[in-house]
Amino acid sequence: MGTNPEQLSTLEGDEQITWIGRDRAGFERVPTGEPAAKAGPTITLPANPRTRWIALGVGVLAVLGAIVWATHRGGPAHVALANQQNVPLISVVTPGVRSVTSSVTFTGAIFARYDMPIGNDGDTGRIVAVNVEAGDHVQKGQVLARIDDSVLVPQANRLAASLEQARAQAELSAAEYKRALGVQAAGALSAEDIEKRRATAVTDAANVKVAAAQLAEAQARLNRTRIVAPIAGTVLTRHAEVGQIANPGAVDALFRVASGGEVEMRGQLAEQDLAQVKQGDTASVRLTGLPQSFEGKVRLLGAIIDPTTRLGEIRIALKPDPALRPGAFARGSVAVGNAKRPVVPQTAVLTDGQGSYVYVVGADSRAVLRRVVVADTSDDGVVIASGLNGTEQVVTTAGGFLHDGETVKVTATGLTAG
Numbered sequence: 001m002g003t004n005p006e007q008l009s010t011l012e013g014d015e016q017i018t019w020i021g022r023d024r025a026g027f028e029r030v031p032t033g034e035p036a037a038k039a040g041p042t043i044t045l046p047a048n049p050r051t052r053w054i055a056l057g058v059g060v061l062a063v064l065g066a067i068v069w070a071t072h073r074g075g076p077a078h079v080a081l082a083n084q085q086n087v088p089l090i091s092v093v094t095p096g097v098r099s100v101t102s103s104v105t106f107t108g109a110i111f112a113r114y115d116m117p118i119g120n121d122g123d124t125g126r127i128v129a130v131n132v133e134a135g136d137h138v139q140k141g142q143v144l145a146r147i148d149d150s151v152l153v154p155q156a157n158r159l160a161a162s163l164e165q166a167r168a169q170a171e172l173s174a175a176e177y178k179r180a181l182g183v184q185a186a187g188a189l190s191a192e193d194i195e196k197r198r199a200t201a202v203t204d205a206a207n208v209k210v211a212a213a214q215l216a217e218a219q220a221r222l223n224r225t226r227i228v229a230p231i232a233g234t235v236l237t238r239h240a241e242v243g244q245i246a247n248p249g250a251v252d253a254l255f256r257v258a259s260g261g262e263v264e265m266r267g268q269l270a271e272q273d274l275a276q277v278k279q280g281d282t283a284s285v286r287l288t289g290l291p292q293s294f295e296g297k298v299r300l301l302g303a304i305i306d307p308t309t310r311l312g313e314i315r316i317a318l319k320p321d322p323a324l325r326p327g328a329f330a331r332g333s334v335a336v337g338n339a340k341r342p343v344v345p346q347t348a349v350l351t352d353g354q355g356s357y358v359y360v361v362g363a364d365s366r367a368v369l370r371r372v373v374v375a376d377t378s379d380d381g382v383v384i385a386s387g388l389n390g391t392e393q394v395v396t397t398a399g400g401f402l403h404d405g406e407t408v409k410v411t412a413t414g415l416t417a418g
Contacts, residue, residue, distance in 0.1 A: 088401070088408045092361055092393040095342040100383050102337040102376055104276060106314060108267025110287075110328045112236060113317070114260070117253030120147065120246035122224025127244045134238045137261065138229040144255055145240045147225040156218040163211035170204035177201040233257045236326055261320040264299060265330050268311040276336040277301065283316045283334045287323065294318055298334060342390040343381045347397050349374065358388070359395040359402050361410055367395060369404040 125147035132144050177197040180189050227240075240246070240254040265285050269277065277298060285294045295318075302313030316332055318324055348358050349372070356374050359367040372387030388394070393410065395402065402408065 088367075088398070088406065089411060090361070090367070090398060090402075090408050091396050091411050093345065093348070093396050094393055095344045095384075095388065095390050097340045097342055097390040100339055100341045100343065100376070100378070101335050102339065102383075103333045103335045104269065104273035105331065105333045106267040106269045106273070107329070107331050108265050108314075110263055110318075110324050110326050110330055111266050112234075112256075112258030112326050113262040113264045114231075114233075114258065115236065115326075116231060116233070116257050116259060118144065118227060118230065118255040118257060119250055119253045120224075120227060120248050122147065122221055122248065123152075124245065124247050125149075125225060127240055127242055127246050130238070130240050130242055132235050132238065132255070134235050136235045138233065138235060138257065140229060140232045142229045143226050144229055144235075145227045145246075147227070147246055149222055149225040152218065152222045152225060156215065156222050159211065159215040159218045163208065163215050166204065166208040166211040170201070170208045173197070173201035173204040227254060229255075229257055231257065231259045233259045234261045258326070263318050263320060263324045263326060265296065265316040265318060265332055267314050267316075267330070267332055268309070269302075269314045271305050271310045271312065273336075274301065274305070274312045274314070277314065277334050281334050281336070283332055285316055285318060285330050285332045288329050290323060294321065294324065341375060342384045342388045343378070344384060344388070344394050345381050345396050346377070348394050348399065349382045350399050359399045360388075361393040361395065361408060365407055365409065367399075367402045367404070367406050367408045 127145055128148050129146040130144070131146075132138060132142075138144065177194075177200070180194045180197045183189055184191075184194055227246075234257065236256040236258050237253075238255055239252050246254065265283075279298050279301060281298045283296045283298055285296055287294075296316040298314065299317040300313070300315040305312045314332075314334075344358065349356055350358065355371060357369055357371050360370045362368055370387055370392070373385040374382055375385035376383040395408075
């Protein structure tokens with residue numbers, strides 16, 4: 001078999017068969033003079049194998065495209081059916097109305113109501129004893145610390161002795177003057193002698209007063225070596241140490257005592273809330289880490305409002321309690337009103353750029369967006385000031401996935417708030 005085509009044989013009907021070599025792009029049938037329709041449809045295939053594979057791939061892609069097109073023709077009908085069956089299943093609550101106490105809250109710290117600093121008001125000296133610690137309860141006049149008195153005690157003793165001498169001399173002078181007056185009528189003493197004795201008696205009596213005053217001063221200085229509590233209360237701080245030099249008028253007081261142990265909370269209240277609070281209102285104070293609250297009364301409201309922070313001062317008087325330590329961080333609240341309002345779960349209230357809103361399910365089973373005004377937040381939920389009357393079915397969860405007017409299905413376990 002060669003590379004060139006050869007005519008090998010002739011079939012019936014005078015149709016010839018021709019072998020195709022590699023150097024020919026195709027083949028042609030030799031016309032026989034008969035109509036082409038008798039031979040049926042004719043398919044011409046490329047002679048190049050690479051071209052043949054490309055043609056086959058194009059055909060396969062055409063078949064796949066036809067299948068995909070036929071599949072998507074029925075797609076919209078199925079999607080529409082799914083949308084009809086995928087109705088959101090939600091939970092609702094009928095909040096009703098309940099008695100709600102409105103309150104304002106603020107933060108601050110615990111302070112001693114009367115914080116009295118106590119220092120050395122006598123001569124400079126070295127502290128030789130400290131008798132109390134911070135937190136101790138002391139009585140009025142109790143000695144808190146002692147300053148060295150080794151110099152002042154001898155001085156006081158010397159002045160006491162001088163006073164005794166002055167008194168003895170005054171008594172002697174007074175007796176001599178009295179005797180001179182007794183013999184004045186007899187003329188035993190001249191008037192000049194009698195006058196001298198009178199002057200001596202008066203001078204000696206004055207010396208007694210001088211000595212007594214000097215002794216009193218020394219005793220006062222001696223007493224000031226004992227630092228005592230001027231009031232009964234609780235020792236808040238102690239900066240006195242044995243061996244320390246105590247100077248009068250020092251910046252840091254040796255002790256700080258809370259009068260009577262009375263404490264109060266001092267905080268800052270917002271300007272808009274300050275107008276709602278009055279002196280004598282009941283307040284509740286909580287400390288970090290303690291489960292119980294402490295009741296008190298509003299004792300003082302600030303006379304001014306800080307122009308920068310727009311806050312005013314508030315002070316809450318509290319009963320003495322060991323847990324109320326000055327300096328502790330505290331949170332306070334004051335009840336300012338009582339009203340009947342709906343209360344919904346916190347998950348039911350949503351917000352956007354226009355404010356707060358909830359979804360309400362109507363009789364047609366459609367979720368309708370309802371704008372509300374929030375009055376307060378409590379442990380029970382969100383207090384609604386306006387927008388709800390308490391009889392609506394409010395969507396409790398998943399409101400963020402709903403659209404206004406969307407059809408929903410309510411679960412059979414809807415709740416009713418009391």
